[in-house]
Amino acid sequence: MKAFWVRTAGLGLTIGVLVSLMVGQSQGDVRTATYKGSKMCIACHKGIHKDIVNAYNMTAHSKALLEASAEGAIVADFANAPIKKDQVAWVLGIGKREQAYIDKDWKTLPAKWSVAEKKWTDLPVENAKEKCVACHTTGFNTADMSWVETGVGCESCHGPGSEHISAPAASKKTTIVTLSSLPKDRQMMVCGKCHSKGTDPSKKFPFPVLWDKDASGNLSNPKDFRPGDDLNQAFIHDKPTQEGQNQQFSELLMGKHFAAGNTCTTCHEPHKDTGQAHQLKKAEVELCLDCHKDTIKDIKTHQPTASDNAKCSDCHMPGTVRKMHTFMSKKSS
Ligand code: HEC
Ligand code: HEC
Ligand code: HEC
Ligand code: HEC
Ligand code: HEC
Ligand code: HEC
Ligand code: HEC
Structure with a gap:
């Protein structure tokens, strides 16, 4: 009842929701499905798409957030570092250009490592769950700041796979989002969910969040942005600056x-x-x-x-x- 009222109140949002449902419908319901983790996808697809699975495991996406203890996770030189290696609990980035670190309380540590220059630069201390983790994980839920998988997994781009896993090729109907059949702007928004600079409509989070909006503009019931959704309903772009990250x-x-x-x-x-x-x-x-x-x-x-x-x-x-x-x-x- 409330949901119906809310939808009719915000016309922009209603159109966004309807379009995303229409895009989603033909490919399983991306809204009601749940995240299962890449291990599940890989179990079947390593047979069907061996090349994709092998190559994906080597991409930066699969290792975008690693436990400090993972083999080769930390690339920085801690000899004269402003932070201590044993403070590091989690590692952001495989170290292509930079690497940043999170402590056991999910606060970012105050310095990041530049790989090419081999030096440390200051980084503001942030609540990593609010400011960083959403784009370095899969199935992030803003309502309780939880996630399903560390790293950018299969479902970050293909959407939650529960329906597909229980019926992979249901009577020849595709049960998961195939990105090549999304309209081009929607396909880009799948990447743009993380490769964009700006804030969500509440201006609290630097990543997209879909909110229900009542007549007086109050936001409630945050939902994660999923493949097929309209990024314009969930995100406001900032003007990119030279050397800016993820934009x-x-x-x-x-x-x-x-x-x-x-x-x-x-x-x-x-x-x-x-x-x-x-x-x-x-x-x-x-x-x-x-x-x-x-x-x-x-x-x-x-x-x-x-x-x-x-x-x-x-x-x-x-x-x-x-x-x-x-x-x-x-x-x-
Ligand atoms: C139980 C086995 C199984 C699991 C688990 C599974 N898939 Fe599939 N998947 C299949 C089969 C079978 C097909 C159809 C292959 C074909 O027709 O070429 C398929 C097709 C696909 C396609 C292509 C759809 C198309 O129409 O071209 C994508 C994308 C995909 N799966 C992604 C995933 C993702 C992401 C996951 C994890 C959430 C996953 N799959 C889990 C078996 C599985
Ligand atoms: C869930 C968030 C997320 C989504 C969705 C996402 N990316 Fe990424 N992407 C990242 C993160 C985080 C990294 C950096 C990983 C690292 O360095 O460890 C990255 C790295 C990359 C890189 C490697 C850059 C380099 O320097 O080699 C490319 C290319 C890339 N992404 C392209 C894409 C494309 C294309 C899409 C859409 C099809 C996409 N990404 C979707 C988060 C995402
Ligand atoms: C909106 C999504 C998003 C948010 C929020 C986000 N990142 Fe990322 N991050 C990315 C993407 C996408 C990349 C890869 C593209 C790039 O490097 O420009 C990336 C790359 C990185 C890298 C690797 C850089 C490299 O180029 O080697 C580090 C380190 C990093 N992020 C740290 C952080 C920290 C620290 C925060 C929080 C203060 C954060 N990120 C918040 C999306 C995000
Ligand atoms: C960074 C986003 C991203 C991630 C992560 C990702 N995919 Fe894809 N995938 C795509 C895109 C985009 C396409 C469409 C390719 C195109 O348009 O050329 C695709 C296509 C596919 C297809 C269709 C086969 C084909 O014809 O290309 C399968 C199957 C697939 N992905 C499986 C997986 C599996 C399994 C994983 C995890 C191991 C995974 N993908 C992770 C973005 C992603
Ligand atoms: C798939 C085709 C395609 C590829 C690949 C491609 N471009 Fe383009 N590029 C276009 C089109 C189409 C335009 C727009 C032409 C127009 O509107 O005048 C364009 C426009 C441009 C412009 C002119 C922009 C302006 O302001 O006039 C530059 C510069 C450019 N591309 C550089 C590149 C570079 C560098 C690469 C490789 C990294 C590249 N393009 C790859 C199709 C492509
Ligand atoms: C016209 C071709 C073209 C298109 C379209 C394009 N890229 Fe790139 N991208 C490049 C080239 C070329 C580089 C390498 C620049 C260099 O040599 O450092 C690059 C570099 C990157 C990097 C490494 C970090 C950086 O910014 O240099 C990431 C991440 C990335 N692209 C993601 C994306 C995403 C996400 C999209 C879609 C929103 C996208 N690219 C669209 C050509 C393209
Ligand atoms: C040394 C610098 C330089 C390099 C390298 C370069 N360009 Fe350009 N390019 C320019 C300048 C300067 C202009 C503007 C000249 C003008 O508008 O008459 C231009 C104009 C263009 C335009 C728009 C006008 C036109 O001729 O269509 C395109 C497209 C373009 N470049 C593509 C490319 C591609 C593709 C490459 C690589 C094969 C490339 N450029 C390499 C400097 C460069």
């Missing part, structure tokens, strides 16, 4: 690639091993020229002053540690 979707929204219908998986493999950095589908220059060869023959003809080993991203993705996904032509940036 690739916010950046992409600024340039022409998003409007032209490109998605994250136009350029990145979600879980297959390509042998390229950042799970890029191909070597970068080749990847860009696939679409831009009509106007650009090669880098040297395009920009005669470019160095011999220049890449497209050197000029079209500003930044060093992280490169911004704005893809502006130099004139417009």
Whole structure:
């Protein structure tokens, strides 16, 4: 009764909910299903999709949050560190660019490690459950700050799998979200759930949360963002800043690639091993020229002053540690 009233009150939200239900319906009900953990998925799929499972295990996603005791989890040098190694209970990031640490009380420790520079920089002490963990785990529940699996598991992108697990190929009807059949913007929002900078509508959390809203704007009953949902109902983007972390979707929204219908998986493999950095589908220059060869023959003809080993991203993705996904032509940036 209350739920009906709430839905009719907030028209924007109602449309969001209806669209997400429609997207969800054909592929099992993503709202009512529950999270079961990647181990379950892998048990069956290591037979059917051996390549996906093997490669996924090597991705940064699978190890986005590790126990300090896990083999090779900590990459920092603690010799002259502002924090003590034995304070570390949990590790954020496999150490591609940076690594941050959480203590046993789920507070972030006050320094993070820069991998390339081999040095420590200050990090504000935060309640990691409120500020960090949601995007480094699977099945995070804002209502009680719990989660089902550490790391970005299969269900972070494919949605909760309980229905699918009990009927994997129910009369040929797909019982789990297939991302390639989502509308392109919704597919990007699956990645954008974590690769975005901003806050939820309550402004308390730096990750998306779907709230019920009453007539006077009070928020209640927080729900996690799931594949097929509309990120615009659950998140307000901040303006990305150079070198900012986890904001690739916010950046992409600024340039022409998003409007032209490109998605994250136009350029990145979600879980297959390509042998390229950042799970890029191909070597970068080749990847860009696939679409831009009509106007650009090669880098040297395009920009005669470019160095011999220049890449497209050197000029079209500003930044060093992280490169911004704005893809502006130099004139417009
Ligand atoms: C009991 C075995 C089993 C389990 C457990 C299982 N799957 Fe599946 N899955 C299947 C089978 C069988 C298919 C159909 C394969 C086919 O038709 O190629 C499938 C298909 C899929 C597809 C592709 C759907 C399509 O239409 O192309 C995805 C994505 C998927 N599973 C993901 C998952 C995820 C994520 C989990 C864990 C939550 C999981 N599966 C758990 C057996 C399983
Ligand atoms: C649940 C949150 C979450 C979702 C959903 C998610 N990611 Fe990530 N992603 C992360 C985190 C956290 C890391 C960093 C892991 C680490 O470094 O240990 C990461 C790392 C990556 C990397 C590796 C970057 C590098 O430097 O090599 C790529 C590429 C990536 N994500 C792409 C995607 C794409 C594409 C999607 C959607 C299909 C997606 N992610 C969905 C949280 C997420
Ligand atoms: C909105 C989702 C989100 C939140 C909240 C979040 N992260 Fe992440 N984090 C990501 C994604 C996505 C990546 C990978 C992309 C990147 O590095 O830009 C990542 C990467 C990292 C990395 C690895 C960096 C690297 O590039 O090697 C560290 C360390 C990290 N996060 C720490 C934290 C800490 C500390 C907090 C809380 C203060 C936090 N994260 C909150 C999504 C998030
Ligand atoms: C970072 C997000 C992400 C994670 C994590 C993830 N997937 Fe996927 N998966 C995708 C996307 C996106 C596609 C669609 C591929 C495309 O559009 O090219 C996909 C496709 C698939 C498919 C369809 C087969 C095909 O034709 O590509 C299967 C099966 C699958 N994933 C299983 C899994 C399993 C099992 C896991 C965990 C071991 C997993 N995925 C983890 C994003 C993810
Ligand atoms: C047009 C191609 C393209 C698209 C679309 C694209 N990326 Fe990238 N991405 C790249 C390239 C190229 C790099 C490598 C830059 C470098 O060499 O450091 C990269 C790097 C990354 C990294 C590593 C950290 C960083 O920011 O440099 C992450 C994480 C990432 N992309 C995630 C995403 C996500 C999530 C999406 C969708 C919102 C996306 N990318 C869309 C081309 C693309
Ligand atoms: C799947 C096709 C595709 C791929 C791959 C691709 N692009 Fe694009 N790119 C486009 C389209 C479409 C546009 C928009 C053209 C327009 O609207 O004028 C565009 C526009 C651009 C622009 C011009 C933006 C402006 O402001 O005028 C730049 C720069 C650019 N891309 C760079 C890159 C780089 C660098 C890569 C590789 C990392 C890349 N593109 C990969 C399709 C692609
Ligand atoms: C040394 C820097 C540099 C490199 C490397 C570079 N570009 Fe550019 N690019 C520029 C500048 C500067 C402009 C603006 C020139 C103009 O608008 O006339 C531009 C313009 C563009 C545009 C928009 C205008 C057009 O010609 O269509 C696209 C698309 C583009 N570049 C793609 C690429 C791709 C793809 C690569 C890699 C193969 C690449 N660029 C490598 C500097 C560079």
